[in-house]
Amino acid sequence: MSKKVDEAPTKMDEASSMTQNTGDSTVNKEQIPANPETSVPQDVSPELLQFFYKQMVFIREFDRRLLRLQRAGRLGTYAPVEGQEACQVGSAQAMREGDFLVPTYRDSGAMMLRGFPVSSVLLYWNGRLEGLQIPAGVSVFPLAIPIASQLPHAAGIAWAAKLQHKDQVTLAMFGDGATSEGDFHEAMNFAGVFQLPMVFFCENNQYAISLPVSRQTATETLAEKAAAYGFSGQRVDGGDVLAVYRAVRDAIAKAAMGQGPTLIEALTYRYGAHTTSDDPTKYRTEEELASWRQQDPVVSFGSRLRQWGLWGDAQEQQWQAQVQEKLIQAVAVMEGSPPARPTDLFEHVYAQLPPRLRAQKAALEKEVAQARGGVQ
Amino acid sequence: MSQLTLVQAVQDALRCALDADNRVILLGEDVGRNGGVFRATEGLQERFGADRVVDTPLSESGILGASVGLAANGMRPVPEIQFLGFIYPGFQQVVAHIARMRWRSQGHYGLPMVVRAPFGGRIRAPELHSESTEAYFIHTPGLTVVAPSNPYDAKGLLLASIEFPDPVIFLEPMRIYRAFRTEVPEAYYTVPLGKAELVKVGEDVTVVTWGTLVRETLEVVHQLERDKGWSIELLDLRTLSPWDEEAVFNSVHKTGRVVVVQEATLQLGLAAEIAARVGEECLLDLEAPVTRVASWDVPPPLFQLEDWHAPTAQRIVNGIERVMIY
Ligand SMILES: Cc1ncc(C[n+]2csc(CCOP(=O)(O)OP(=O)(O)O)c2C)c(N)n1
Ligand SMILES: [Mg+2]
Numbered sequence: 001m002s003k004k005v006d007e008a009p010t011k012m013d014e015a016s017s018m019t020q021n022t023g024d025s026t027v028n029k030e031q032i033p034a035n036p037e038t039s040v041p042q043d044v045s046p047e048l049l050q051f052f053y054k055q056m057v058f059i060r061e062f063d064r065r066l067l068r069l070q071r072a073g074r075l076g077t078y079a080p081v082e083g084q085e086a087c088q089v090g091s092a093q094a095m096r097e098g099d100f101l102v103p104t105y106r107d108s109g110a111m112m113l114r115g116f117p118v119s120s121v122l123l124y125w126n127g128r129l130e131g132l133q134i135p136a137g138v139s140v141f142p143l144a145i146p147i148a149s150q151l152p153h154a155a156g157i158a159w160a161a162k163l164q165h166k167d168q169v170t171l172a173m174f175g176d177g178a179t180s181e182g183d184f185h186e187a188m189n190f191a192g193v194f195q196l197p198m199v200f201f202c203e204n205n206q207y208a209i210s211l212p213v214s215r216q217t218a219t220e221t222l223a224e225k226a227a228a229y230g231f232s233g234q235r236v237d238g239g240d241v242l243a244v245y246r247a248v249r250d251a252i253a254k255a256a257m258g259q260g261p262t263l264i265e266a267l268t269y270r271y272g273a274h275t276t277s278d279d280p281t282k283y284r285t286e287e288e289l290a291s292w293r294q295q296d297p298v299v300s301f302g303s304r305l306r307q308w309g310l311w312g313d314a315q316e317q318q319w320q321a322q323v324q325e326k327l328i329q330a331v332a333v334m335e336g337s338p339p340a341r342p343t344d345l346f347e348h349v350y351a352q353l354p355p356r357l358r359a360q361k362a363a364l365e366k367e368v369a370q371a372r373g374g375v376q
Numbered sequence: 377m378s379q380l381t382l383v384q385a386v387q388d389a390l391r392c393a394l395d396a397d398n399r400v401i402l403l404g405e406d407v408g409r410n411g412g413v414f415r416a417t418e419g420l421q422e423r424f425g426a427d428r429v430v431d432t433p434l435s436e437s438g439i440l441g442a443s444v445g446l447a448a449n450g451m452r453p454v455p456e457i458q459f460l461g462f463i464y465p466g467f468q469q470v471v472a473h474i475a476r477m478r479w480r481s482q483g484h485y486g487l488p489m490v491v492r493a494p495f496g497g498r499i500r501a502p503e504l505h506s507e508s509t510e511a512y513f514i515h516t517p518g519l520t521v522v523a524p525s526n527p528y529d530a531k532g533l534l535l536a537s538i539e540f541p542d543p544v545i546f547l548e549p550m551r552i553y554r555a556f557r558t559e560v561p562e563a564y565y566t567v568p569l570g571k572a573e574l575v576k577v578g579e580d581v582t583v584v585t586w587g588t589l590v591r592e593t594l595e596v597v598h599q600l601e602r603d604k605g606w607s608i609e610l611l612d613l614r615t616l617s618p619w620d621e622e623a624v625f626n627s628v629h630k631t632g633r634v635v636v637v638q639e640a641t642l643q644l645g646l647a648a649e650i651a652a653r654v655g656e657e658c659l660l661d662l663e664a665p666v667t668r669v670a671s672w673d674v675p676p677p678l679f680q681l682e683d684w685h686a687p688t689a690q691r692i693v694n695g696i697e698r699v700m701i702y
Contacts (some may be wrong), residue, residue, distance in 0.1 A: 076500040076679045105502065127500065127679035145504045146462060147434055180433035181465055208434050210410035216433050282410050342684035349674045360642075360672045364684065371690040 006249070008047030040308040041242060052093065052241045053305050054319050056085040056298045059109035061323045062118065063272075065331070066125060070276045074334075075125040079105045083271035086297035087203045089113065090244025091171060091266075094252055100139045100161070100170040102154040106203070106270075107143065107173045114140050118326065119333035126334050129344055139168075147208075148178035151187035151200070158191070158198035158261075169255040170198040171248070177208025179222050185229075188263070192229035197255035199248060200226075200263040203238060205270045210283035226263035238266030239297040268297075342368050380560040383553040385527035386416045386492070389534035390454065392564045394424045397452060400538060403430040404439055404456030413458055414494060414553055436466035440491065444473050447487040447543075454538060460495040460547065461504035467512075474543045475518035490537045494550035495523070496588045496639050498686055500679040507676065508587075508640040508686075513545045514617040514649070520569060521617040523547040525590035527558045529614060532567030540569060547616075549588040556591070572620035574627075578609035581633040581699055584624055584650060586613040589687065593637050596692045606700055616646055624650060625657050632663040633699040639686050642670035664702035669695035 041049065063081045070078045081088065088109030092101065101107075101114045108121045115138040124131025124143075132142060141157070144150035154172030161168040178184050179202065191198055202222055206213055219225060226233030236247040244266055251262035269292035273280050280289075305311035346353060346361045353361070380388060393400045402417055408431035411418030421429035432439050436457060443453040457463045463470065470491070478486045497506025513521045522537055522544055524530035530548070537544035572584075575594060578601075585593045590612045597608045609627050613619050628634050634654055636647035651666040669687045676685055 077502055077505075124678070127682075129678055129681065131678065145502055146464065149465075177434035180435040180438070182435070182437050183465065208405075209413065210406045211431055211434070215431055277413070340680045342681060345672060345674050345677050345681050345685055356643075357673060360674075364672060367688065367690050367694065368684070370694075371688060 005043060005045045006048050006245075007045045008049075008051040038307075040310070044242065044245070046308075046310050048093075049242075049305060049308070050310055050315075052089055052245065053298070053301050053311065055089045055093070055109075055113060056241060056301065057319060058323050058326070059085045059088060059112075060298055061320075062108070062112075062121075062327060065327050066122070067272070067276070069122075069331070070125070075122075076127050077275050077277050078125050079275045080270065080272040081106060081109050083269045083292065083297070084203055084205060084238070085109060086241035086244055086301065087201075087238045087266045087268050090241040091173070091199075091201050091248045091264075094245050094248035095171055096169070096252065096256075098139065098166075098168050099252065100141070100154075100157050100168060102141045102150050102157065102170060102172040103143045104147075104150065104173055104175065104178075105143050105145055106175065110173060111140050111143065114138065116140050118330040122330050122334040123337065128334075128337065128340055129347070130337065148174060148181035148183040148187075150174070151178070151183050152190065154198055154200075155187045155190040155194075155196055158196035158255075159194055162194070162197055167256060168197070169252045170196075171201055171252070172198060173201050173203065175208060176202060176204040176206065176213045176222060177211065177216060178202070179225060180208075180216050188226070188229040188261075191261040192231050195258070195260040197258070198261045199251045199255060200261065201248065202263065202265045203268055204265050205268045207270070207274070207284065209274045209278060212283075221265060223263055223265040231261050231263070233263035233265065235265045235267060238268030239292075239295050239300065241297060241301050377559050377561055379557040380527045380531075381554045381557050382524070382527045382530050382548070383414055383416050385531040385560045386534060386548060387418060387420070388560060388562070389531040389538075390417060390420060391423070392531075392535060393454070393538045394420065394428060396564055397538075398428075399450060399452040400454060401428045401430060401446070401451055402454050402456065403432050403443070405432060405434055405458050407431060407456050412456065414550065416492070416548070417456070436463060437469055438466075440466035440469035440474065443489050443491070444469060444477060444487060447489040448477065448485040452538060453489045455489070455491050457491060457493040459501075459505045459507070459550075460493040460509060461507035463491075463493060470513070470519070470545070471516050475516045478542060479518060486541050487543045488538075488541050490534070490540075490544045490546050492534075492546045492548060494553070495547040496549050496551050497676050498551050498588075498679075498682050500682075503676075503678065506679075506682060508638070508671065510545075510547055510616055511640055511645050514646055515644075518542070519617065520544045520615070521547065522569060522615050523549065523587040524614060525549065525552075525587055525612050526556075527560050529567050529573070529612075531560050532565050533569065533614060535564060536566035536569050539566065544569075547587065551588045552591065567614070570615045570618055570620060572623040573612045573614055574623070575610040575612050576608065578631065579607040580631055581606065581635065581696060582609045582611065582624070582627040582631045583635045583637060583696065584611045584613060584647075585637040586616060586646075587639065589637050589639055592689065593692055596689050596696070599689075600693065600696060604700070606696075608696070613646075619646070619650070621653060621657075624654065628654055628658045629661050632661050633702075634662075635667045635669060635692075635695045635699055637669040637687055637692055637695065639671060641673045642668060643673050645670055664699035667695045667699050
C-alpha cells in the first residue's frame, strides 16, 4: 500500500484556502506514536504541518483583535475561541473540497478555513446583516446560536448528499453542553438509522457557560454516547492539531466510503470568557486555567515544528507580519462599510416581498426621513 | 425600602419566595453557581442550597418538562429560560402540557409554576437574544402571561405569580433590567395579576403598552403634551393574558382614541387583539381607528439595525398623531 501524504493548500497565504486530501486513510491509530512525536510525521506533508501552525496563529491573533474591538465598542457580544484553535484547524483542514461545514457561534476559525471571509466574520459580530452573506461556492451553514439546533440540519445535509450520490461529507460542530439537548440525540439517531455521511465534532471545552461537563452528563465521556445510536465515538486530544486532523480525516474517509457517521469528542478548553458578557472567575479557578494553558495548542505545536526543523524565528516573524496585515485589511473592510440602511431589514425575508411588507418598508423610509430631518 | 433595579427586584422576589415557601425551587441553566447570566439569581444558591437553586443540564425541554412533574407532585418550580428565544426546544412542554395539564386532568393536576424569561431586544446581543414573542403564549389557552415594566411591579407581580395556582409565563424586559431604580419594599408583597396600571391620566387619547416600552412611551407622551397640548392617558397592562379589558375600555369610553404600542412584530400581536376587542366593545366611542405601533413584520435583525425594527420614538409619535388628527 503506497503511503499518501496530505499536502498543504497551494495558496498558503489565504486563510480561506483548504487542503485537498483524497480521503483514504493511511494511518492506523495504533501506529500513531504517543506525543510528543520525535520524528517528523510521515502522513502529512511538511507544508501542511506548517499550514496548521500558521492558521492557528492566525485564529489566535484574529480572536484577540476581535476582543479588543469589542472592548472598544466596535462589536457586540462576542464568543472568543482562544484555546480551541487546534480543534478548529484540525477539523476544518481535514475536510475535502466540497464537504459541508455546519458551525456554531464559536467556530469562526473553522468557518474562515472553509472559505467564509474574515471580513464577514467581523461584520457579523459588528451587528451587520452583511456578515450573514455566504459567498458562492462556500459550503458553510450560517452559524447556529440556539444550542444543538444545527445538528439535525447537518443530518439533513448529509442525507441529501447520500440521496444524490454526492461525494460530500458533512462536519457538524457543537459544544459539550449541546449533548444535553434533544436535537443532539435526534440528529445522532437519524445519522445512525440512515447511515449518513457525516462527522459529529464535539469541542468539549469543559464548560457550557458556567456548568462543568460533570453536571451535564453522568457518562464518563461524551464519545461513548455514539454507542447508543449504533456508531462509533472516540476521544481525541483537542489541543493537538495533528491528532484532531487525523481523527477527522479518518472519519471523513470512512463516511465517504459509505460506512456511516462518527462522533469525535475533542478535549479542549476555552481560555477566555464564554462571551464578552461572561465572568469566568465565578465558576472556575485560576489554577485550572493555568494547567490548561501549559498545554497551549498553538505554542506546543510551534515548538514541535521547530523540533522537526520545520519552523524558525524568521518564518515566525514573517507570518506574524502577514497575519497583522490581513487583520488590518479585514478591519478596514468593516470600518469602511457604508452605514447600514434601515430598509435592509426587509431584504431576504422572502424571495419576493409581499405587498404588506412593501408598505411597511415605505413607512420605514418615511420614518427614517422624518427622524433624520428632525421633523416631528 | 431600598432603591433597586428591575433585575435586583426579581432577585429579591425570588429570595422572598424561597424564604416563604419551601416548596419553591429555582432551576435552569447557570442559575446556581453563576447566579444567572443576568445575575437574577445571584447569591441564592449560597443562601438556599443547591437543592433549591439548581443548575440543570442545557435542556429547555428537560427544564420545562421536569417542572410539570415537579409542580404536579407538590413542588412550586420557578424555571428560568435563559432568553425567551431559547424556549423553543421546550415549546412543546409549554403549549402541549404546561398550559393544559389542569384541563387534561379535569382539575386534578394544577401546575403552580412560573416560567421566567428575559425578553425584548435592543441590547446589542446576537441573534435570537431579542425576541418579543409573547403572542405565542397569549394565544395559548391555559397560560397566564405577565410582563412588568418597573422594579416595584417586578417584585410584586413575581410573588403573585409564584402564589398563583396556575402556570405563569413571566417575561422580564431585559433592556431595562438595570436602566433605572425605584423604591422596592424589603418585605413580601404582591401586585395583583390581571390589573393594568394607569401610569398617567389624560383626556384625549389612550395609549396602551407594556414591558420595556412603558418608560420610552411615557417620554414620548410628555413630549407630545408639551409640543401639541394634547392630554394623553397611558396604561401599562402588566398582565398580558388575561389583560385588563375593563381598564382599557373605561379609558377608551373617556378618550375615544386608542393607540397600542408593542415591541413584538405587528401581525397577530397582542395589539391586534386589543384593537379587535375595542372594536367590538367601544365602536360608538371611537373618534379614530384603533392604531397599532409595532416592530415590522421581519425577523429582529443583527444589532446595528435593531433600533429601526422596534418602535422608534418617531413611530410612536406618528401613531398618536394619526389618531389625533384623523
Ligand atoms: C437552546 C439554547 N439554550 C440556551 C442558550 C444559551 N447559551 C448560549 S451558549 C450556552 C452554553 C453552550 O455550551 P457548549 O455547548 O458547551 O458550547 P460552548 O459555548 O462551550 O462552546 C448557552 C446555555 C442557547 N444559545 N440556546
Ligand atoms: Mg462547552
